[in-house]
Amino acid sequence: MTGSDPAARRPLGDLCVVEFASFVAGPSAGMGLAQLGAEVVRIDPLGGGNDHLRWPVAANGASLYWASLNKGKRSVTVDVRSAAGRELVTALATAGSGIFLDNAVGQRWLSYEVLSARRPDLVHVRVQGHRDGRPAVDYTVNAEVGVPQLTGPESMEAPVNHVLPAWDLLTGATAAVGLLSAVHERSVTGRGAHLEIALADVALAGVANLGWLADAELTGRDRPRLGNHVYGSFGTDFATADGQRLMVVALTEKQWRALCRVTATEEVFRALEVALDADLDSESERYRLRETIVAVLRPWFAARTLDELADQLDVARVLWSPYRTMRQAAARFASDEDEVVRHVDQPGIGRMLAAGSPLRWSGGGLPPQAAPRLGADTAEVLSSLLGLTDADLGRLHDEGVIRLENRMTA
Amino acid sequence: MTGSDPAARRPLGDLCVVEFASFVAGPSAGMGLAQLGAEVVRIDPLGGGNDHLRWPVAANGASLYWASLNKGKRSVTVDVRSAAGRELVTALATAGSGIFLDNAVGQRWLSYEVLSARRPDLVHVRVQGHRDGRPAVDYTVNAEVGVPQLTGPESMEAPVNHVLPAWDLLTGATAAVGLLSAVHERSVTGRGAHLEIALADVALAGVANLGWLADAELTGRDRPRLGNHVYGSFGTDFATADGQRLMVVALTEKQWRALCRVTATEEVFRALEVALDADLDSESERYRLRETIVAVLRPWFAARTLDELADQLDVARVLWSPYRTMRQAAARFASDEDEVVRHVDQPGIGRMLAAGSPLRWSGGGLPPQAAPRLGADTAEVLSSLLGLTDADLGRLHDEGVIRLENRMTA
Numbered sequence: 005m006t007g008s009d010p011a012a013r014r015p016l017g018d019l020c021v022v023e024f025a026s027f028v029a030g031p032s033a034g035m036g037l038a039q040l041g042a043e044v045v046r047i048d049p050l051g052g053g054n055d056h057l058r059w060p061v062a063a064n065g066a067s068l069y070w071a072s073l074n075k076g077k078r079s080v081t082v083d084v085r086s087a088a089g090r091e092l093v094t095a096l097a098t099a100g101s102g103i104f105l106d107n108a109v110g111q112r113w114l115s116y117e118v119l120s121a122r123r124p125d126l127v128h129v130r131v132q133g134h135r136d137g138r139p140a141v142d143y144t145v146n147a148e149v150g151v152p153q154l155t156g157p158e159s160m161e162a163p164v165n166h167v168l169p170a171w172d173l174l175t176g177a178t179a180a181v182g183l184l185s186a187v188h189e190r191s192v193t194g195r196g197a198h199l200e201i202a203l204a205d206v207a208l209a210g211v212a213n214l215g216w217l218a219d220a221e222l223t224g225r226d227r228p229r230l231g232n233h234v235y236g237s238f239g240t241d242f243a244t245a246d247g248q249r250l251m252v253v254a255l256t257e258k259q260w261r262a263l264c265r266v267t268a269t270e271e272v273f274r275a276l277e278v279a280l281d282a283d284l285d286s287e288s289e290r291y292r293l294r295e296t297i298v299a300v301l302r303p304w305f306a307a308r309t310l311d312e313l314a315d316q317l318d319v320a321r322v323l324w325s326p327y328r329t330m331r332q333a334a335a336r337f338a339s340d341e342d343e344v345v346r347h348v349d350q351p352g353i354g355r356m357l358a359a360g361s362p363l364r365w366s367g368g369g370l371p372p373q374a375a376p377r378l379g380a381d382t383a384e385v386l387s388s389l390l391g392l393t394d395a396d397l398g399r400l401h402d403e404g405v406i407r408l409e410n411r412m413t414a
Numbered sequence: 415m416t417g418s419d420p421a422a423r424r425p426l427g428d429l430c431v432v433e434f435a436s437f438v439a440g441p442s443a444g445m446g447l448a449q450l451g452a453e454v455v456r457i458d459p460l461g462g463g464n465d466h467l468r469w470p471v472a473a474n475g476a477s478l479y480w481a482s483l484n485k486g487k488r489s490v491t492v493d494v495r496s497a498a499g500r501e502l503v504t505a506l507a508t509a510g511s512g513i514f515l516d517n518a519v520g521q522r523w524l525s526y527e528v529l530s531a532r533r534p535d536l537v538h539v540r541v542q543g544h545r546d547g548r549p550a551v552d553y554t555v556n557a558e559v560g561v562p563q564l565t566g567p568e569s570m571e572a573p574v575n576h577v578l579p580a581w582d583l584l585t586g587a588t589a590a591v592g593l594l595s596a597v598h599e600r601s602v603t604g605r606g607a608h609l610e611i612a613l614a615d616v617a618l619a620g621v622a623n624l625g626w627l628a629d630a631e632l633t634g635r636d637r638p639r640l641g642n643h644v645y646g647s648f649g650t651d652f653a654t655a656d657g658q659r660l661m662v663v664a665l666t667e668k669q670w671r672a673l674c675r676v677t678a679t680e681e682v683f684r685a686l687e688v689a690l691d692a693d694l695d696s697e698s699e700r701y702r703l704r705e706t707i708v709a710v711l712r713p714w715f716a717a718r719t720l721d722e723l724a725d726q727l728d729v730a731r732v733l734w735s736p737y738r739t740m741r742q743a744a745a746r747f748a749s750d751e752d753e754v755v756r757h758v759d760q761p762g763i764g765r766m767l768a769a770g771s772p773l774r775w776s777g778g779g780l781p782p783q784a785a786p787r788l789g790a791d792t793a794e795v796l797s798s799l800l801g802l803t804d805a806d807l808g809r810l811h812d813e814g815v816i817r818l819e820n821r822m823t824a
Binding site: 013015016018019027028032035036037040054057058059060061062063067068069070071072073135139140141143144145147148149150151152153154155156157160162163164165166167168169170173174175177178179180181182184185186187188189191192197198199200201202205206208209210211212213214215216217218219220221222224225226227230231232234235236237239241249250251253255256287288291323324325326327328329330331332333334335337343344345356357358359360361362363364365366367 | 423425426428429437438442445446447450464467468469470471472473477478479480481482483545549550551553554555557558559560561562563564565566567570572573574575576577578579580583584585587588589590591592594595596597598599601602607608609610611612615616618619620621622623624625626627628629630631632634635636637640641642644645646647649651659660661663665666697698701733734735736737738739740741742743744745747753754755766767768769770771772773774775776777
């Protein structure tokens with residue numbers, strides 16, 4: 005629309021971020037920055053970190069997870085147990101733009117004190133499990149903040165974990181917000197920053213920011229488990245005549261009226277409002293009477309196929325979606341015409357679906373890039389960022405500190 | 415540790431962000447920036463937006479949700495249906511730092527074209543449902559990307575929604591990443607930006623970035639529903655002797671060995687490895703044999719109370735957490751000694767739990783602030799950002815465009 009080429013947009017094109025992290029949070033932060041044009045160098049131990057073979061994996065065992073979380077980065081591997089390897093990591097962490105992202109909790113040699121002594125204006129962002137350094141993962145912090153007790157069918161007693169590592173992804177994006185804020189501050193004041201972000205704190209802040217912690221404290225009770233109902237509003241799933249399911253939501257008065265109109269239940273609900281002394285234009289009242297509303301609407305949905313429903317609901321501007329399986333979701337992108345999700349040619353795996361940034365610039369997407377092969381950029385990065393010569397690289401290879409392809413150990 | 419006062423850190427202290435958004439995504443983006451020191455002005459219609467009374471609510475009907483998502487902002491209300499009101503919104507959107515965040519899909523008068531004509535270096539970030547402008551909410555996009563089919567007990571047929579609006583929160587944080595990236599680019603090039611981010615794209619990118627879309631396409635099948643098991647690794651919940659539950663995870667070999675050691679099952683699993691030709695030091699193998707592992711471990715957990723287990727598991731450095739209810743989670747913060755979650759004195763509500771930023775600067779937290787009362791800052795913001803005089807404000811009040819407290823309509 006505006007005439008500029010979105011693919012040319014690299015808003016962070018002048019930044020270099022060095023990442024020494026694994027699993028979801030840190031790597032997803034780095035990937036988000038790489039998608040916006042930053043040069044992101046991921047450092048791993050020789051042979052890969054703990055996340056290098058994580059599921060899901062391709063038929064040959066290569067990790068789709070790792071490839072998906074490290075797209076558009078450069079990969080350096082180093083023997084991080086050797087003194088020479090640690091010197092390389094330290095040098096990289098403080099090189100380039102002086103921006104270092106890690107999850108190296110408890111590693112004194114990578115502490116802010118050590119690194120900032122070498123580069124005073126360093127921006128160092130550390131991702132942690134708990135604030136005090138104890139480990140945590142999405143599945144444990146989620147249990148701690150009470151979400152699994154709210155998830156799943158009303159009839160269940162046991163907690164139901166969410167499968168999406170939501171706190172991991174949110175920690176990654178929030179770490180990137182912190183990193184960019186610190187870079188902004190540095191550009192104004194010249195001062196570096198020492199940031200820490202704990203997965204457990206992101207989860208706590210997450211439930212607090214929705215008012216859920218305050219609700220539990222002020223009411224003195226836990227809100228009920230609601231199945232697929234939306235808390236405090238009207239939204240739930242319905243079965244269709246052809247065995248499909250869809251989610252229907254009416255948060256606003258407009259959405260509610262659209263739902264009544266298309267299902268021809270306006271008179272029914274008007275009469276119910278009188279009979280039950282209720283005002284269904286109010287979101288709270290729709291929540292209170294959700295079971296009654298569902299009972300009235302269910303037969304209408306059950307009498308129609310998903311295709312029939314899709315047409316009618318779209319025309320009526322009802323807020324709804326079909327439930328898709330992951331395979332159905334993936335099938336939408338077979339043609340590679342989508343701007344966000346398309347196939348990349350992934351070294352070590354082949355053609356695979358990947359997502360670009362969900363941020364669209366000037367009306368256009370930033371399509372995905374492949375992830376590097378583990379260690380593929382070691383020589384190039386050490387030479388460009390640290391100025392190492394071929395002779396230096398050869399020596400480090402011979403000492404086992406790095407591993408260069410196409411080179412025999414002496 | 416480093417001697418600087420973290421409470422004094424306001425890395426975005428020189429930025430002013432004008433927000434015209436509602437519900438979770440946009441407002442949480444603005445709040446995150448306010449927590450890092452930006453002046454964030456939220457604009458609402460007179461009487462509040464669609465989210466102003468959303469659940470959870472306090473006993474007096476005031477929204478804990480709204481208060482929690484708008485902490486540290488300033489609040490301006492305007493009659494956005496009047497020409498004069500729209501002129502005020504447009505003027506605010508292009509005032510100050512020229513950073514505008516909205517979710518005003520379909521509102522031509524707030525399009526990038528209109529706004530950038532007035533301020534060419536504007537950074538405009540728009541949060542949407544779908545990329546094409548169709549509405550969507552967390553519960554509908556989640557259904558579309560297949561997550562509810564993976565969530566919940568193995569025995570279930572129907573989809574299970576996650577209750578956490580994970581995509582909303584992630585969209586908010588990612589919008590903030592985009593906004594700060596655009597501000598960074600502008601500081602280098604002088605050029606503004608037109609960004610859009612759709613909830614549906616964030617959800618698609620989210621499942622793609624975990625390798626889940628590629629997995630479904632490459633295997634040609636949907637992965638199974640796994641209850642509380644962690645996909646591709648070992649992690650699940652156990653019941654205790656006193657009727658509690660806890661989540662135990664062994665992603666790494668070290669975590670797995672700690673779990674075997676504390677449960678004294680090392681010999682059992684060694685023998686099972688021989689009998690079943692398996693290598694339980696491999697994460698994939700632990701996943702494959704998860705039911706067998708659970709069957710071996712379950713009686714050990716069932717024979718101990720949660721307190722007993724907590725001591726033993728912590729000493730052994732097992733990765734675990736108790737399942738808490740939201741009320742139990744809230745109870746931890748009664749004393750107001752925590753750096754991230756504590757009580758604020760919230761106008762219109764009173765003492766309530768709230769979270770500061772999970773980003774810790776120089777070892778210290780940024781504690782929460784209260785949210786404004788709706789419209790409380792209208793006069794002050796219109797005067798400071800737009801230079802309106804008392805006479806201007808009085809006239810706008812008399813015309814019904816704004817509503818000033820302590821003032822009678824003429």
